[in-house]
Amino acid sequence: MAPVPTFPVKVGQIDDVQELRKVEPSTIPERFVRDLTERPSSLATALSPPGGIPIINLSKLMKGNHDEFHNEILNLATACEEWGFFQVIDHGIELNLLENIEKVAKDFFMLPLEEKKKYPMLPGTVQGYGQAFVFSENQKLDWCNMFALGVEPHFIRNPKLWPAKPAEFSETLETYSRDVRKLCQCLLKYVAISLGLKAETFEEMFGVAVQAVRMNYYPPCPRPDLVLGLSPHSDGSALTVLQQGKGSSVGLQILKNNTWVPVQPIPNALVINVGDTIEVxxxxRYKSVEHRAVTHKEKDRLSIVTFYAPSYEVELGPMPELVNENNPCKYRRYNHGEYSKHYVTNKLQGKKTMEFAKIQTQNST
Structure with a gap:
């Protein structure tokens, strides 16, 4: 198979948004200006609905009485069916660890460009510093700097990309990733129960799960109406865990009923979303939902995103228990590694990557 042609963004002053802000603080280069249909105002943007996206209290699932557990499982099922997103509170990850991972992430992005360029995101990869999902020279760029790393299993790591500065970066990320992994395993047990399946269903199916982290930094933007912080997409993972930096602007928006709904961060909560894998x-029944990030004129934004997915060797398809006359099979069986490769070698375009998994009818071929 011929390699996928890529045109990676060269990390330099022209296309690194932090450097742009230093050199020309009021200018938006054409490469970042979106077409009219893609701009943040292209679809109606709702005010945050009362209460916002659903909130799940993990302690009620783990330690609650019968009624609390039952109600929270129903809340989880509703969140996954109707929103594809929820915020989890009482998740068990120490507050000081959340603060520490934010600090090392922010400290990394504040390093001189020459230091960050030691960890470049190479062509056809999604690890390192730069912009992922860029495949053509005329493709619009996101108003965002990214730093991404494979974490588990160890063979997906590229040790050369783990930064020497800040000094505590690697140790903090190891501890944080271990705790987030436990959280994902725990949440998937309750997702399974909410579907009427045995708690260990996903853990047994996934094998040694793949885990990666991506840190996103969105500097203030002089014209937030013209750009996107991150293009609309759904995640290829099973679950995604998002930590939004304290004091950051409200940047995450999810597409619900053809309207972009902003997600108001709850202090110390984590935002969880269902990925394409769980939809398949x-x-x-549970849907991966299109989401995007927008920018702010005066405030910056930091986010730390963990992707949790099955082993690349696993074959996936709709679970027989969830296929019936009223819900006929919508997706084919496929190798998860092949889907992952498909996902990272295509630009972010809403839910277009899901076409890989959909059963094609004669009318659509």
Whole structure:
């Protein structure tokens, strides 16, 4: 198979948004200016609904009485079916660890460009510093700097990309990733229960799960109406865990009923979303939802995103228990590694990557 042609963004002053802000603080280069249909105002943007996206209290699932557990499982099912997103509180990850990972992430992005360039995101990869999902020279760029690393299993790591500065970066990320991994395993047990499946269903199916982290830094933007911080997409993972930096601007928006709904951060909560993998396994009952990031004129934003997915060797498809006459099979069986490769070698375009998994009818071929 011929390699996928790539045109990676060269990390330099022209296309690194932090450097742009230093050199020409009021200018938006054409490469970042979106077409009219893609701009943040292209679809209606709702005010945050009362209460916002659903909130799940993990301690009620782990330690609550019968009624609390039952109610929270129903809340989880509703969140996954109707929103594809929820915020989890009482998640068990220490507050000081959340603060520490934010600090080392921010400290990394504040390093001189020459230091960050030691960890470049190479062509056709999604690890390192730069912009991922860029495949053509005329493709619009996101108003964002990214730093991404493979974490588990160890063979997906590229040790040369783990930074020497700040000095505590690697140790903090190891501890944080271990705790987030436990959280994902725990949440997937309750997702399984909410579907009427045995708690260990996903853990047994996934094998040694793949885990990666991506840190996103969005500097203030002089014209937030013209750019996107991150293009609309759904995640290829099973679950995604998002930590939004304290004091950051409200940047995450999810597409619900053809309207972009902003997600108001709850202090010390984590935002969880269902990925494409869970949509396929549940035959569309739980949905991966399109989301994007917008920018702010005066405030910056930091986010730390963990992706949790099955082993690359696993074959996936709708679970038989969730296929019936009322919900016929929507997706084919496929190798998860092949889907992952498909996902990272295509630009972010809403839910277009899901076409890889959909059963094609004669009318659509």
């Amino acid at each position: 396994l549940t035959n569309g």
